[in-house]
Amino acid sequence: MVDAEIVAIGSELLLGGAADTNSLFLADELLKLGIEVRYKTVVGDLPKDIEAVLLHAFERARIVITTGGLGPTEDDLTRKVVARVTGRRLVLHNDALAAITHRLAARGRPVTAEQTTQALIPHRAHILQNPVGIAPGFFLMRDDRGVMCLPGVPSEMRRMFSEGGAGCLEPLAGGALHGSLLRRRLRTFGLTESEVDSRLRDLYRAEPNVVLGLQAGEEGVDVSITVRARHVDSAQSTMKRVERAVRDRMGHALYAVGSQTMEGVLALQLKARRLTVTVAESCTGGLVSQRLTSIPGSSSYFKRGYVVYSNKSKVEMLKISGTLLNEKGAVSREVVTAMAEAVRARGNTDLGVAVTGIAGPSGGTKEKPVGLVFWAVADKKQTLWLSQIFGGDREGIRRRASQAVLDMLRRYLSGKPVVE
Incomplete structure (x- = not known):
């Protein structure tokens, strides 16, 4: 098995201004080639720091892949540092310059001196064309070590790696020999x-x-x-x-x-059984509906969604009894089951799904603390419900609650017990 190290370059990655999603993609893709990512390093835009990280990476990995630092600005230094540590000079690559010129012209933008710096590539490096953006990437060898430099923009990096970068690494992967x-x-x-x-x-x-x-x-x-x-x-x-x-x-x-999601699983189940669903949400504020409709073709099973955040909206939109709300409270078994049954009837669907709770950070009591959530699934014969106190902040509670709602629906559709 060939070892690799990913070096994510960019001070914004260290300062919290951006998340490094590129490394997750690359680790998965490299594994398909028989290349294991053993190390990952995040480094800022200082040349001496980038150089130190690259030299260390060359000592412990057969393949080094960098992301970021290929643009036209002052802090885009990857080309210069890689050229220096591999002992090569930067040269103007005519094909890269032509591609940059063509891309800018298509966007109605001038070719400035700053833009042409993106065509400066280490001598004898293999160019990786950018099918989406401006800056090209490149691949070269340093002794027996492979070095690949990719852009930091995720959409550009993914296309570049898939359409050109992966092929450069296949000879180094070595197949079954490793x-x-x-x-x-x-x-x-x-x-x-x-x-x-x-x-x-x-x-x-x-x-x-x-x-x-x-x-x-x-x-x-x-x-x-x-x-x-x-x-x-x-x-x-x-x-x-x-x-x-x-x-x-x-x-x-x-x-x-793998990468399959709960909403993706539900889409397959609902389509296979040709069932329809309507949703009523309080504490999740539409998150359950958003997740269900994130799957292409969801209109075949998702018919309607209600966000009934206040008691007044529950009465007006779902006809929930005001007396029931006053006696039991909005966050209760009685109210969530009534919501599920009401929303199924109003949507004229096979299933009704409802959720109500206290996402916080305020609104909790000793009897009903922050994080308490009730949810239910109703069909024409029965209504199932569950409750749980979820930990975390407001968004964490909402996210966990939405997952719990979808999981209950999954178990119901599978004929499995709704709890372990």
Whole structure:
């Protein structure tokens, strides 16, 4: 297995002004080539810092990939520093300049001296054309080390890597000579991280070439399985065996594999069963509806959404009894079930989904603290409901609540118990 290091360049990444999503994409894509990212470094725009990081990266990784610092401004220094540490001079690359000129002309922009600096490339480097933006990338070798420089704009970086960069790295990956590494992610909801850990404990050391990892977040706990083997067939066989064992231990909490989302799973279920749904939301403020409609073709199952934040809106839009609201409170089993039943009737759909709660940071009491959420699913025969006190800040509570609502709907559609 060939080792790689990703170097994300840009002071904005250190100062909190931007998130490094490029490294996540690259790690996944490199793994498909048989290249394992062993290190990732984030560095600011100072030349001496970039140089120090690159020199260290060359010592410990066969492949070094940088993102950022290829633009026309004063703080775009990647070209200069890479040329210096690889012992090459910068030269004006005519094809790169022509592409830059053409792209700017298409946008009605002049070719300034600053823009032409983006065509200065280390001598004998392979150009990676930019199908989306202006700045080209490039690839070169430093002794037996490969160096690839990509733009920092995510849309540009992804296209450039997929359409040109990946091909430059395939000879270095070496295929089966370096062994095989497979990685899979199983997504769960409804179990805490410690509960998932307890269920998997006997697997951690059962397979010497397998690494299990857990990542907890607002959408649940993801289980990553990493398998190393000398040959692809062996890796695939081990992955199949371990994945089956993990699935057995996760039970109904397992909802997706890989990058699939809860709303994506629900889209498949609702379309397959030709069911329709209407949603009523209070504390989530439309988040459940937004997630359900984020999937292309959602109009076939999502018919209507109501945000009934105040008691008055619950009465006016859903005809919830004012007496019920006064006696039980908006955050209660009685009100959320009434909301689900009412919204199903008003939407004339197969299912009604409702959620109400206290997202905070104020509004909580001893009896009903911040984070308390009730949610329900109603069909023409029954209404199911659940409640939980979620931790976190306001947005975290809203996000976790929306995931819980969608998970209940998933379990209902699958014929599974709504709780573990």
